[in-house]
Amino acid sequence: xxxxxxxxxxxxxxxxxxxxxxxxxxxxxxxxxxxxxxxxxxxxxxxxxxxxxxxxxxxxxxxxxxxxxxxxxxxxxxxxxxxxxxxxxxxxxxxx
Numbered sequence: 001x002x003x004x005x006x007x008x009x010x011x012x013x014x015x016x017x018x019x020x021x022x023x024x025x026x027x028x029x030x031x032x033x034x035x036x037x038x039x040x041x042x043x044x045x046x047x048x049x050x051x052x053x054x055x056x057x058x059x060x061x062x063x064x065x066x067x068x069x070x071x072x073x074x075x076x077x078x079x080x081x082x083x084x085x086x087x088x089x090x091x092x093x094x095x096x
Contacts, residue, residue, distance in 0.1 A: 001035035009041050018093070020050045022085035028078030050092075052084035 009019065019041060021032060036042050056073055059066060059080070066073050066080075073080045 001032060001039070006035070006039050006041070009045060010039060013045070017045050018048050018089060019045045020082065020085040020089040021047050022078070022081040023049050023051045024078065024081050028081070032078065032082065048089055050085040050089045052081050052088055055080045055084035058084075 009017075019036065021036070022029060036047060041047070056077055059073055068076060068079055
């Protein structure tokens with residue numbers, strides 16, 4: 001969990017919000033759960049478990065080679081899975 005995200009959710013965000021937690025299993029998901037709990041995000045906001053699409057396959061399938069801080073998506077998949085989960089949650093909530 002980036003300190004930017006934690007700061008936004010603990011300091012800048014004045015209202016209770018939905019925070020998407022990607023259901024991907026493994027160390028990445030567990031680390032996110034621990035970070036959210038450790039920062040008290042689970043008390044202040046609503047954590048919603050979301051199964052994200054296979055974002056790495058989607059990016060690759062479209063010939064997109066994205067990086068974050070100089071690292072390819074495959075080197076830090078949880079970052080992209082979290083973004084995909086947030087997008088999925090937003091799309092689910094915006095459907096009438």
